[in-house]
Amino acid sequence: MKARQLIHDLFSEAGITVNGGQPYDIQVHDDRFYPLIVGNAQLGMGESYMDGWWDCDYLDEFTNLILRAKLNEKVSKNLKVLLLIIKSRFFNRQTKALSKKLGVKHYNRGNDLFQTMLDKRLTYSCGYWKNAKNLEEAQEAKLDMICRKLHLKPGMNLLDIGCGWGSLASFAAEKYGVKVTGYNISEEQVGFARKRCKDLPVEIILEDYREAKGEYDAVVSVGFMEHVGHKNYRKYMEVCHKCLKEDGIALLHTISNNVTTNYINPWTDKYIFHNSMIPSVSRISKSFEGLFMLEDIENIGPDYDPTLMAWYQNFHTSWPQLQSKYGERFYRMWRYYLLSSAGGFRSRYNQVLQYILTKKGRKQPDCRR
Secondary structure (H helix, E strand, O other): OOHHHHHHHHHHOOOOOOOOOOOOOOOOOOOOHHHHHHHHHHHHHHHHHHHHHHHHHHHHHHHHHHHHOOOHHHOOOOHHHHHHHHHHHHHHOOOOHHHHHHHHHHHHOOOHHHHHHHHHHHHOOOOOOOOOOOOOHHHHHHHHHHHHHOOOOOOEEEEEEEOOOOOOHHHHHHHOEEEEEEOOOOHHHHHHHHHOOOOOOEEEEEOHHHHHHOOEEEEEEEEOOHHHHHHHHHHHHHHHHEEEEEEEEEEEEEEOOOOOOOOHHHHHHHHHOOOOOOEEEHHHHHOOOOOOEEEEEEHHHHHHHHHHHHHHHHHHHHHHHHHHHHOOOHHHHHHHHHHHHHHHHHHEEEEEEEEEEOOOOOOOOOOOO
């Protein structure tokens, strides 16, 4: 009863009523939920939802309200979370071998899942919605914005670190006439990207980013820094510096934390992005100190909320054709991932930042749009 009352009281601070009548109110079906959340908040919330112990119609708004009320900071960390923090602080969880696990666990789930969820180009990062009416337009606007920020011109060479399914590589080659080299460790993504780009001046290499070679007019990574890990930020920047020509431009597009941490939500670490970590501004700036000049930084974090909601709608609509392969527990896991992430950006708990970097000897580029 004590745990039950505690959870009721905490949720009420966020304007949430347990078993209430609002679409963002949580509906608890199993009383084991209460002691689980008191002792294991972040992991317990996700796993108990996957197991059907509770439901919520507007899971995105439920998460938004929780984060705005800072309830995540009011429930004490348990031993499992503390162990994750210690491991992340003192051990490199993003070595070449461990990074390979991420490619297998998340990006190799199946192209059919991502093809039903994402836009036609399979752009798995935040769109840009300023003048967009739908997901397709938002993603194309984002890709075009990146190409313009990089000042791409026909004949240039672009290095795309963590190139996904070749979305940006194919767009830059088709629309801006550049040659692209992409590095990726996911076999599913590399195979798809190679087929997509077979008639374009694009080479997709199945290798870790630390193996990147050559000199390029521009270097870009979109949604990749989240998988690098704080132990490797400096190495990542050194690779970019090594591969960028003296008069080139680098663009880093990444989700960003408001505060510096050494770990992520343990549910996300276990079920979605194994060994990942969201960087803070201070960590990123420290990593390129002495290597690059910061020419511009832009926050498009609010645009991730509508992007994630569009992904969820696509996933939900397409579920009947995926159900037999993935199963009901996967549906609940993926719904929780997409909608709680949308709530995280709506609350501004997380941001999306685009950094423009150059070497110190280069003339300052015009970063205005």
